[in-house]
Amino acid sequence: MFKSIEREILQRPVTAALHREFLQHDYERLHSFCLLTYAASIGIWFLFDLIVSFEGNQGFSIASVLFLVLLYALLGALQFIAEARHFYLLNLLFVACYCIGLRLVIAGIPQALQPAWLTLAGSTMLYGATVMPLNRPAMFAVTALVCSLLFPIPSTADGALHTTLILGYWLFIVGLTLYAYLHHSRAKLHNFAMAHLLLGQAYMDALTEIPNRRAFISRVEQLMRTAGEPPCFLAMIDIDDFKKVNDRFGHDIGDEVLKHVATQIRQVMADQQYARLGGEEFGIYLQGLSRQEAEGRVEALCRQVREAPSDHPVTISIGLAQIAPGDGLSQALIKADKALYVSKRNGKNRYTYAA
Numbered sequence: 001m002f003k004s005i006e007r008e009i010l011q012r013p014v015t016a017a018l019h020r021e022f023l024q025h026d027y028e029r030l031h032s033f034c035l036l037t038y039a040a041s042i043g044i045w046f047l048f049d050l051i052v053s054f055e056g057n058q059g060f061s062i063a064s065v066l067f068l069v070l071l072y073a074l075l076g077a078l079q080f081i082a083e084a085r086h087f088y089l090l091n092l093l094f095v096a097c098y099c100i101g102l103r104l105v106i107a108g109i110p111q112a113l114q115p116a117w118l119t120l121a122g123s124t125m126l127y128g129a130t131v132m133p134l135n136r137p138a139m140f141a142v143t144a145l146v147c148s149l150l151f152p153i154p155s156t157a158d159g160a161l162h163t164t165l166i167l168g169y170w171l172f173i174v175g176l177t178l179y180a181y182l183h184h185s186r187a188k189l190h191n192f193a194m195a196h197l198l199l200g201q202a203y204m205d206a207l208t209e210i211p212n213r214r215a216f217i218s219r220v221e222q223l224m225r226t227a228g229e230p231p232c233f234l235a236m237i238d239i240d241d242f243k244k245v246n247d248r249f250g251h252d253i254g255d256e257v258l259k260h261v262a263t264q265i266r267q268v269m270a271d272q273q274y275a276r277l278g279g280e281e282f283g284i285y286l287q288g289l290s291r292q293e294a295e296g297r298v299e300a301l302c303r304q305v306r307e308a309p310s311d312h313p314v315t316i317s318i319g320l321a322q323i324a325p326g327d328g329l330s331q332a333l334i335k336a337d338k339a340l341y342v343s344k345r346n347g348k349n350r351y352t353y354a355a
């Protein structure tokens with residue numbers, strides 16, 4: 001069952017916008033990992049520099065200090081980079097500095113040892129790139145940079161076998177790197193697309209295509225926790241005599257009426273949080289408005305539903321309540337529901353403010 005749903009979802013094409021969202025999401029999720037990788041890489045570079053300098057009797061030079069400062073500066077800059085596309089450029093700069101630093105250190109050791117050290121450094125760099133949150137052009141650019149800066153240029157002293165072995169190993173490691181990157185990034189993108197779709201469905205009302213009760217509770221509770229200046233209001237909406245619509249015209253027309261009311265809510269309350277709470281009930285969380293403005297908005301909604309052209313006109317009743325400091329969402333819902341009941345009792349097609 002799960003596999004067939006998964007197959008069906010994965011057959012849908014991933015749009016360019018979703019792909020961009022995935023790349024940004026991937027970068028944000030892995031931002032602290034990138035910082036850690038950069039910090040560890042600088043540590044390894046330092047160690048590498050010490051070991052290889054010792055091997056080549058070079059000593060730790062001022063150039064080494066400059067490279068360390070440069071790499072630390074790039075690590076510092078990474079802390080402030082919020083956009084994935086900026087990271088791709090910074091990463092390219094980091095890789096370029098790192099590779100040039102490695103090349104210079106390795107250039108100081110005996111010629112015969114250089115191809116092995118360059119190959120070791122290059123393959124480590126390429127492996128590291130596969131776990132970074134890069135898009136394809138950024139990954140290909142990193143691979144090209146590593147190859148052009150670290151590939152050991154064969155000398156005439158090297159035999160044909162030696163040169164072939166080195167070339168063969170580099171071809172193998174580059175091929176493996178790109179294959180692993182493409183394979184993993186596709187799998188991650190598909191998982192993201194699937195999670196995106198399923199979460200979207202779990203938090204959307206399938207009929208009216210506005211948020212559902214689950215989405216409303218989660219979003220409003222979050223807003224209530226961070227709400228600055230009161231007042232905030234909660235409105236409960238119920239379609240009047242909806243049962244009669246169903247009984248007279250059938251369920252399909254009832255569904256159309258629900259969609260019609262949801263459209264009016266979306267139009268009038270575009271800047272607020274709204275949802276279909278269930279059946280023919282809707283909820284709205286109003287923030288950043290005075291009591292007078294909140295009353296004006298729900299009154300406008302009543303009018304809009306009443307007057308909007310429709311084959312099956314309906315009216316709505318609304319209960320509006322101010323959320324008292326310290327009140328939770330469920331208390332506010334009860335208060336708004338009581339006010340809604342008053343609207344129904346007083347003749348429907350109106351709103352009541354809970355005193």
Ligand SMILES: Nc1nc2c(ncn2[C@@H]2O[C@H](COP(=O)(O)OP(=O)(O)OP(=O)(O)O)[C@@H](O)[C@H]2O)c(=O)[nH]1
Nearest residue numbers: 238239240241242243244246251252254255279280
């Ligand atoms: N078409 C359709 N009807 C639904 C849906 N969910 C709930 N209903 C119907 O909504 C109606 C709710 O009616 P009631 O709560 O009894 O009240 P009412 O007729 O709206 O009367 P008042 O609330 O007093 O104005 C019932 O007939 C339910 O079957 C749905 O998704 N589609």
